[in-house]
Structures are given as structure tokens and as C-alpha cells.
Amino acid sequence: MDKVEEFEELRPLLFSIAYRILGSVGEAEDAVQETWLRFDGSTARPLSTKAFLSSVVTRISIDVLRSARVRREEYTGPWFPEPLLSDPYQDPARAVELADSVSMAALLLLERLSPAERAVFVLREVFAFGFDEVAAAVGRSEASCRQLLVRARRHMEEGRPRFAADRKERQELATRFFDALKDGDVGGLRKVLAADVRMVGDGGGKAPQLAKAVVGADKVARLLGTVLPWVFRVDVTFEPREINGQPGALFRDRDGKVLHALALDVLDGQIQTIRAVINPDKLGHLGPVGDAWAVDREVKQARRQSSSSHSADS
Template identity: 50%
Template sequence: MTTTLAEAHDELRPLMFSIAYRMLGSVVEAEDVVQEAFLRLHRSPQDGVDNLEAYATTVTTRLAIDTLRSARVRRERYVGPWLPEPIVDSADADPAHRLELDETVSTAFLVLLEALSPVERAVFVLREVIGYEYAEVAAVVDKSEANCRQIFARARKRINDGRPRFEASREDRDRLAAEFLAAISDGDLTGLERLLAEDVVFVGDGGGRAPAIQKPMTGAVSVARFLLGLMRQGERFGVLLDLVHANGQPALRTRAADGALLGVMTIDVDADRIVGLHNVLNPDKLGHLGPVGDLNTLLGRRA
């Protein structure tokens, strides 16, 4: 092996985090998996390792599968809807969390992946995202090539059934997001309803730690009125809204008057309408983005 683990650390870490985050939908858990994977790599004999990248991928994926199996039990007890932890794309973002922000890290896509079993998720990520051949995937998950082909076909069908019908360009997504923010800020109910698809879905994730709706809300009229009600409430406490990019898509960041982060809401666009809004309010899922405010205290509520 011509490259030592120490020399390859900076090159391997983004790949390992990319796999772990897509597998788990959690920045914290992905960091833990990557750290444990590096510890195992350091402890294992490397003399017989011909391909360090493949070895690192295998260790990371298997650890992520085990972690996801454990996480599934916790998520069954989770208060309200579970959403992945957002990764905000900014100049001062943690370099350790930077990964190729494409459709496969969008909030909507990661939510779709939740329907897959841990092994299905691993096969799909390795084949569809990382671009591994079936023989390589089979070696990582310890399955036959034929079995991996079947697993991937089933997983891809389930994912494709839930994907947007029409992919919007980044320019169109950003334009709709800007119009969305303007309509909310202006209290423009008619304009807001016009931007939302008739079957738009709003999902809030407070995890029992922040006030959020316990079930998804659907329908342009209901969602528009709910959002404007939130805006009126936020204005009383000097809440600030601004547009950012999170998980490769436009998002609305909510901050307290002192700048502390309160939430990140990703905006899903299909063609020329907003079809989904995923609002992460759980402070446990925002800590990696900087100082987090207490929404319950702000609103004078008890968690």
C-alpha cells in the first residue's frame, strides 16, 4: 500500500462522511461513525490492504448499518415527525460537513431513504450515489452480486415512486424561494397560495424539544394560513428570516433577535410550485450550525 492512512485522512474523510450522512440523515451520528471508522482503520493491520478507499468505505458503511438499526428503535419513540439534520451551505460551514450538495442529500430525498431497510439503503447509496459496481457493493454489504442487483432494483423503484415529477432548475428554485419569503413577509395570503401546490405538505420536527405540529399538514390554503400565523407570532418577538441553501436546496433560516438559530426549513420545488416544506426546530439537530436559541422560552412555553 503506497499511501498511509495518515496521508489519506483528508481525502477519505469527505467520502466517509458523505456515505454516513446519507445513510443516517444525522450530522452527529455521521461524525461518530466516521470517527469510529478511523479508529478501527488505525487499529487494523494495513499491510494487506490494496485499496484504502474501498477498505474505508466498507468499514464506514458497516458501522452506519449497525448505527441505523439502533437508530430505528429510537425513531419509533420520537415525538412527532422525524426529519434529517440540515447541512447549511455557507462560506463559514464546517469543512468536515462539506459534501457534494446534490439531490441525494435533499431533505425530501433523505426522508424517502427512511423507507428502506439499512442494507437496502447501503446498497442504494453505494450504487446510485458513490457509483460502485455491483461486485464492489456486494463486498461491502457481504451479499452476492445477484442479491445486490435485486435489492437495488427494489430500492430504486420505491425511491423513484416518491421523487418529484419534474426537476426544477436551481434558478427556478431560488426564484420561487425568494417569492415565498416575500409573500410571507408581506402577509400576502393570495400570493402565498399561488406559490404552493394544491397538495403541498408541511412537516415540522420539534422532537418534543421545540413547539412543532405533530402531524404533517397538507393543502395550499391550510399551509399558507398556518405560515402567516407563524409569521405574525414571530414578528412579536423580533424573529428574523433569511434565505440560505441547505442540503442542496433553498431554505428559510429562522433566528432570534440576538442571532441564535431557531430553525431551518427546506423548500421542495416540483416544476413551478412548492410541493414540500420541512421545518427542523429540534435544537438537538441544529447545534452543529452554531448557537441555538430556545424557542420555548421565547414563546413563554414549557417544553
């Protein structure tokens, strides 16, 4: 097997490591490409290509994350990871860990960790690397990596919900949610939402978004049940899709361009969190991106016209 074949065989793993460390599809792809350039430029052949490339992509990702964290502190509004439709790396023996670790909720918990803690947690807990390989990847001793892992696990467990829904339950609840959304059924929406459900959007100041999180089943159901029908009137459509391993949907304008990605956290038989990624900078990898501002203006105009029509009739 030549270098190119070796690298391409490991590319899914390298991307999956980088994405979990960075929370960005574009930055993860760049980290993988930089890893290839370093591998291609090296003259020595490593004893384990997998260990070598995993170490390189981890170190690159840690460096990128350190600079990215400064940008995230200055980010306008809530910051969410870039939505991922499918994880390229699959390992049946670790399917549960892989699926859990790529969810929006888990990636946001990982944001609490230092770059080194995050890398150690991803390599050890998610991909089951040995401590010798983890230590080589992050440039620390094995003892130091064990301490980093203890701290990382503690942070993750503190924020992790206690009850996870199985895949079938999640999909059934998501189907009921999207059916009610399509029909503007406020009562139907209320039934699938947790009492303290939160709905929040990441527009980054570059797309229309909620001024703040909407909290509570009544408020969220009313907002979705009254606003979304107007959005659909201007030919916006949605297609249910898995977003980061969880139920969700892609919303598109009349030309089929992506407007935003919606992800649902389903726990204990109810929808606990609704996250919308609206920032166009985070959607380009999903296809051509639409103009959410234009759609927003069109919706407002349609509502004004309807209001004027009702006033004239009365």
C-alpha cells in the same frame, strides 16, 4: 502519503456516505471517527484505501441505523433528517445524483428501505461504486446486492415526484416565497404554493410544533401570513440558505441563536412541501441553539397584549 493524509483526503466522501445512510450529521461524524480509529489501528495496508474505508464506514453506518430505527419508531411526531447546509463531497461527474440524494425528500424515501437496501442504493446509485465493492461493503454476494438494488430502486421510484425543478426556478420561487413571508403577504404566499401543499414540523416533543400537518394552499398561506409577522415582532430573523441542497432558511432569535431550519420542496413550478426541523437536538451542528419555547411564550404574550389593547380602544 501517510495514513492521516490518506484519510483526510477521503473524509468528505466517507461523511457523505454515512450521512445518506443515517440521515444524521452527528451519527455520520461519529461513524467517520470510528472508521479512522479502525484504520489507524490496522497494521495491514489495503490495496485500495478508498474501497477499504468506504466499506468500514458503510458497515458501521448499517449497524448504527439498525439501532436508530428502533428509536425513530418511538419518536414523537414526524421524523426528519438533521439539516445539512453543505455536502462536503463534490464530484462534477455526479453532481445531479449527489444533489438529489441529499434532499429531505430523498432521505425520507430512503427511510423506506432496509439498512442493507439503503447502503447498496447509496453506494451504487449515488457514488457509482462497482458491485464488487458494494458486495464487500455490505457483506453480501454481488448477486444479492443486485437484487437489493432492484428492490431499492422500485421503492424509491414509487415515491419520487415526476417533475423536478431546475436550480434557477427553485431559487426564483423561493425568493418570492420568502419575500411574501417577510411581508406577511397571504396572497403572495398562496400564489407560490401548490394546491395540496403540506407544511409539517419535526420538534420531537422538545420544541413547539404543529399538532399535525397543515394541508392546502389557503390554510398554509393564512397560517404563515398571520403567525410569522408576530414571530418577527419579537426580533426573530431568518436567512435564506440551501438546506440539503434545496431552498430553505435558518431562523434565529434576537441573540442570533438557531431556532429552526426550514426546507422547501419545489416541483413543477410550485412549492409542494414545507418542512421545519425544530428539534433542538438536530440543530446543534448549525451553531448555538435558541430556546424556541421562550420565543413561543413571547409571541403569545405579544398577541395577548395586542388583543387587550384593541379591546380597550373599542
